[in-house]
Amino acid sequence: MHLDGAGWPVTPDPGADSGWRVAPDGRDLDEWLAEHGEPPLAGRMPVLAYGSNANPAKVTWLREELGLTGPAVVLRARCEGLAAVWAAGLRKVDGQRPATLAAVPGVEEEHAVWFATAEQLRVLDRCEGRGLRYRLVRLRTGRVTLFDGGVVDSVLAYTGAGSRRMPLLVNGRPVRCADVDQRGAARLAGRPAANDGLDVTPVHGDPSPDDWPDRLFTYGTLRPGMAAWPLVEPLTSGDPEPARLPGTLHDTGRGYPALRPLATTDGGVGPGVPGHVLRLENPEDALPVLDEYEGDEYTRVRVTLPDGRVCWTYLWTAELDDMPVLPDGWVENNH
Missing domain, CATH: 3.10.490.10 (Gamma-glutamyl cyclotransferase-like)
Known part of the structure; x- marks a missing residue:
């Protein structure tokens, strides 16, 4: 949970109405959100957060630069058959290599699921360059499991929209972000993959919390x-x-x-x-x-x-x- 530059752990609890409790006093997460005048989990959409989007510093940047408001509810998740990999193109603004998502059978990584409000999703759309750099999809490849055991099937995710955001292939294989840091990624040489191997359904328009x-x-x-x-x-x-x-x-x-x-x-x-x-x-x-x-x-x-x-x-x-x-x-x- 991130708000006003501070963060609090969120832990699963089947005895809470929302299924989760937030520190420091262990209140039900929905109760905590209501006290801040914010929508409950049922009014939020699960978005797979990989790369920098799960980082509290990135959330702070989104607040300062793109006007993100309200509590950011970001829950840890285990991802099977999916990986954050380095994209083929470099960012024009800073020359760094961005991450993208790819199907990688047999791989397990820990990422996060951001339960975003409709307003927060619009901020993420601007950040990711929805329709230009990345596209918003419902992801059907792999398995995304929250730390309460809940499987988030058809999770929303931002995946590459063009060749520059396709996985970079080095020696015919994508390079996982977990294996090479940003400094090393900028020096990689290879070619764009033809596709990311993901089974997705593109999202047109604004998704609804009731969709999932x-x-x-x-x-x-x-x-x-x-x-x-x-x-x-x-x-x-x-x-x-x-x-x-x-x-x-x-x-x-x-x-x-x-x-x-x-x-x-x-x-x-x-x-x-x-x-x-x-x-x-x-x-x-x-x-x-x-x-x-x-x-x-x-x-x-x-x-x-x-x-x-x-x-x-x-x-x-x-x-x-x-x-x-x-x-x-x-x-x-x-x-």
Whole structure:
């Protein structure tokens, strides 16, 4: 977390509504962001940050030179089958060689995922020269895993838009930034690769936070066969998949349950809630419909299933009062 020239560690916690806590006092990350008048994680878009974009000094530069505002939420990520490599062309402004992204099977590197607001993404667009030097894409090559185990499939990324930002091939192979420093990179001689080997979908226009993920974990009236299934079924594709999410269900006494990540006052994580994962045909159209149905008592968040899949779900945010915990098996027995 970076704001006003200072940074704070962010650590995963399945007991927090956002799934993360921020130092120094361990508050829920969404609560911290709300206190600063900023969007929660659900209102931010995951962008792969490699090269200098994960560096706090670069964030400070973006604030001073390009007007970046608000907290920068940058979470560490493990990238498999992807690498930051040196680009074929040098930068005109300083003669340095920029980094670019390439498919490199069998390689594992640590980079970061910047959860950017729409305004911050526009700053990154200007910084990266979107459409000229780099293009904004949804990346489908490799595997990007946050340090809470969540897999960020279809992560946004800036990849080379022309031959000068294609990987530099030396002896027929790209040169990883991890293997050669900037001083050595400037002296490299080679030729541009024909392509970066990445499977991507170009992004046209402004992406939306609702674009990712395209999965929804349902545990109450939106489950198959339940009262609100006719509302959600036309918004989905494929078959519902049984799944289980860490947490606890409480009985609201109103015909629908309340999901909370914390089970008891001792801070333990609940026994786990069975439900179904639904694939949303068009999340940007479906989620506003579901938001209206769930109402003000719930908030939509991204959660990580035990297998690493990230889904939307709805957490109860109203008072629990003395709502009893529903027994394990309640979901299966209420169709």
